[in-house]
Amino acid sequence: MPPFFVSGVRVLFGVRVKCQSEFTLALYSDPVNERWHFTLTPLGLRMTEGLNRRSLLKFGVAATTGAGISSARAASDPQTLPTVNYVTLGRTGVRISDISFGASQLRSGGEHLVDHAFERGINYFDTADSYTGGVSESVIGRALQGKRDKVVIATKTRSGSRTSASTIMQSLESSLTSLKTEYVDIFFNHAVNDLDRLRNPEWLEFAEKAKKQGKIRFTGMSGHAGNLSECVDYAVDNDLFDVFLLSQNFGQDPAFYERFSRSFDLVAKLPDLPAAMARAKAKNIGIIGMKVLRGAKLNDMRPFEKDGNTYAQAAFKWTLSTDYIDAAIVSMKSVERIDEFLATARSRLVTKSDFELLEQYARMTDLTYCRHACNDCEGACPMQVPIADVLRTRMYAVDYNNLDFAKAEYQQLGDGASACLSCDGQPCQDACTHGISISSYCGPTHSMLS
Numbered sequence: 001m002p003p004f005f006v007s008g009v010r011v012l013f014g015v016r017v018k019c020q021s022e023f024t025l026a027l028y029s030d031p032v033n034e035r036w037h038f039t040l041t042p043l044g045l046r047m048t049e050g051l052n053r054r055s056l057l058k059f060g061v062a063a064t065t066g067a068g069i070s071s072a073r074a075a076s077d078p079q080t081l082p083t084v085n086y087v088t089l090g091r092t093g094v095r096i097s098d099i100s101f102g103a104s105q106l107r108s109g110g111e112h113l114v115d116h117a118f119e120r121g122i123n124y125f126d127t128a129d130s131y132t133g134g135v136s137e138s139v140i141g142r143a144l145q146g147k148r149d150k151v152v153i154a155t156k157t158r159s160g161s162r163t164s165a166s167t168i169m170q171s172l173e174s175s176l177t178s179l180k181t182e183y184v185d186i187f188f189n190h191a192v193n194d195l196d197r198l199r200n201p202e203w204l205e206f207a208e209k210a211k212k213q214g215k216i217r218f219t220g221m222s223g224h225a226g227n228l229s230e231c232v233d234y235a236v237d238n239d240l241f242d243v244f245l246l247s248q249n250f251g252q253d254p255a256f257y258e259r260f261s262r263s264f265d266l267v268a269k270l271p272d273l274p275a276a277m278a279r280a281k282a283k284n285i286g287i288i289g290m291k292v293l294r295g296a297k298l299n300d301m302r303p304f305e306k307d308g309n310t311y312a313q314a315a316f317k318w319t320l321s322t323d324y325i326d327a328a329i330v331s332m333k334s335v336e337r338i339d340e341f342l343a344t345a346r347s348r349l350v351t352k353s354d355f356e357l358l359e360q361y362a363r364m365t366d367l368t369y370c371r372h373a374c375n376d377c378e379g380a381c382p383m384q385v386p387i388a389d390v391l392r393t394r395m396y397a398v399d400y401n402n403l404d405f406a407k408a409e410y411q412q413l414g415d416g417a418s419a420c421l422s423c424d425g426q427p428c429q430d431a432c433t434h435g436i437s438i439s440s441y442c443g444p445t446h447s448m449l450s
């Protein structure tokens with residue numbers, strides 16, 4: 001077999017082996033990182049699509065030698081900076097970078113971050129009218145002037161169960177002004193967490209009109225709180241959106257817990273979400289993952305990272321190797337982080353050292369991390385405190401270290417956790433299926449963010 005190139009590595013040797021299942025054994029060198037790998041690939045899986053983790057796990061052969069990539073070195077050496085992978089976002093047909101720019105924490109003066117991401121090849125920029133009090137949209141608008149035909153811009157607004165079509169249109173027009181553009185590629189209904197919001201016919205009336213007027217190309221739904229699977233199912237059944245932006249990380253994935261079933265006693269959340277996403281994919285709806293880092297305590301993981309292989313890269317690899325996710329966004333807060341994230345593009349193999357980093361992170365955050373898209377404690381509070389949402393805003397303040405963003409998000413929660421200040425915490429004492437002490441966090445969150 002003559003040598004040939006696959007995904008930037010040189011395959012030196014390939015044989016087809018037949019036992020219970022037929023697969024290909026390939027030995028290849030990675031000249032950039034000076035490493036050797038071997039892989040066993042189920043026949044029929046095109047290697048150019050990446051060595052899909054599920055497929056490999058299915059065959060029990062996620063094996064490499066010289067595990068890990070020299071991402072830190074890559075990030076610091078312009079000659080070896082990674083190129084971005086581009087993917088087609090479902091039926092939109094739009095090609096976007098599979099690791100893309102989340103602008104939820106973009107502040108004034110952040111134009112250089114947008115510039116840097118664009119220069120590195122990122123072409124998808126995701127913002128919302130509420131991010132950094134509207135500053136995020138303005139920064140994106142300024143930074144991307146003159147590049148409109150080279151980028152894909154998405155923004156969001158919260159459309160409630162009674163929001164009128166004209167109000168949604170006003171939100172869109174305000175966003176267009178801030179973004180200095182005549183249209184956005186994707187307009188999301190933001191943070192959807194109950195079916196009533198999806199049942200509002202005003203959204204559909206708005207969407208049809210905005211598309212006709214050329215102000216939006218596609219519509220989407222973002223979601224990261226409770227009832228996520230239910231909302232996705234409903235939206236798929238009623239064909240409401242072209243794109244989903246969904247919380248998706250290793251900690252939500254049942255496959256992650258299957259991998260650790262003998263030594264890891266945590267349980268996967270939202271076991272129904274993969275099935276809901278599969279139904280979405282069957283309709284060719286684009287799916288973008290968010291919350292990939294599961295809380296962003298990146299610095300806490302530095303002592304455990306080896307050979308330049310970082311926790312963030314491991315988390316990206318996991319999410320991007322799942323069957324349903326086309327691409328992922330992440331808050332990009334420094335040029336160093338952008339380069340670190342993009343270094344993931346050099347490999348999609350989830351290696352043994354990646355698993356170890358993910359497991360370490362899951363253990364470290366077990367008793368403080370409110371699982372994205374979990375809502376097991378719903379109904380536990382007689383005062384209707386939206387516990388999961390309150391703890392999400394706490395995460396923005398404490399883990400992301402972004403008090404302004406946390407306060408802005410907390411404001412959206414109405415009374416939030418104010419009731420916790422005069423409650424003894426008994427009703428929710430055992431409500432968290434993950435052992436989080438809800439009352440210890442909700443009251444203080446209200447004090448911090450109100």
Ligand code: SF4
Nearest residue numbers: 381420423427428439
């Ligand atoms: S502490 Fe009381 S008010 Fe707060 S969430 Fe728990 S039960 Fe509800």
Ligand code: SF4
Nearest residue numbers: 370371374376377432
């Ligand atoms: S507090 Fe616990 S049960 Fe409630 S949403 Fe968070 S992780 Fe789930």
